[in-house]
Amino acid sequence: MHSEMKQIFALCDVNAMYAACETVFDPSLVGRPVVVASNNDGCAVARNAEAKALGIKIWDNRSSS
Numbered sequence: 001m002h003s004e005m006k007q008i009f010a011l012c013d014v015n016a017m018y019a020a021c022e023t024v025f026d027p028s029l030v031g032r033p034v035v036v037a038s039n040n041d042g043c044a045v046a047r048n049a050e051a052k053a054l055g056i057k058i059w060d061n062r063s064s065s
Contacts, residue, residue: 018046 018036023029033051035044043061044051 016046016048019048019051023048 019034022034022036031050033054033056034048035051035056036046037043038045041061043059044056045058047056047058
């Protein structure tokens with residue numbers, strides 16, 4: 001690395017990113033609870049504020065209840 005170059009690191013917290021992306025692709029979901037589940041065990045991997053207000057937790061597997 002050149003002696004005058006500095007390394008820069010960035011940490012981005014993308015709260016509810018997958019749920020937000022779903023509302024971009026389907027605008028009818030705006031304002032409604034959105035939960036994105038993993039594809040192998042059904043655990044919630046992302047949720048928006050409306051889903052959070054319902055008490056749905058991240059990594060919550062409702063199907064095993």
